[in-house]
Amino acid sequence: xxxxxxxxEFKAIWKREYGAEISDEEAMPKAVALLxxxxxxxxxxxxxxxxxxxxxxxxxxx
Numbered sequence: 001x002x003x004x005x006x007x008x009e010f011k012a013i014w015k016r017e018y019g020a021e022i023s024d025e026e027a028m029p030k031a032v033a034l035l036x037x038x039x040x041x042x043x044x045x046x047x048x049x050x051x052x053x054x055x056x057x058x059x060x061x062x
Contacts, residue, residue: 002031010034 002010007024010031015021022030045053 002028002035007031 007027011022011024011027014027014030
């Protein structure tokens with residue numbers, strides 16, 4: 001679930017980006033979908049993964 005404050009912020013960003021207002025009923029599933037996407041794809045790199053990358057790429061930046 002998305003808090004009232006977060007939903008209002010999402011709606012403000014939507015209006016700024018798309019020039020249209022959306023209702024709470026439209027915004028809620030879109031906001032939840034966006035949060036779900038970020039939760040799915042965002043995983044911090046571990047120190048072990050960073051070290052392995054450095055070893056394999058001779059210290060070249062990510």
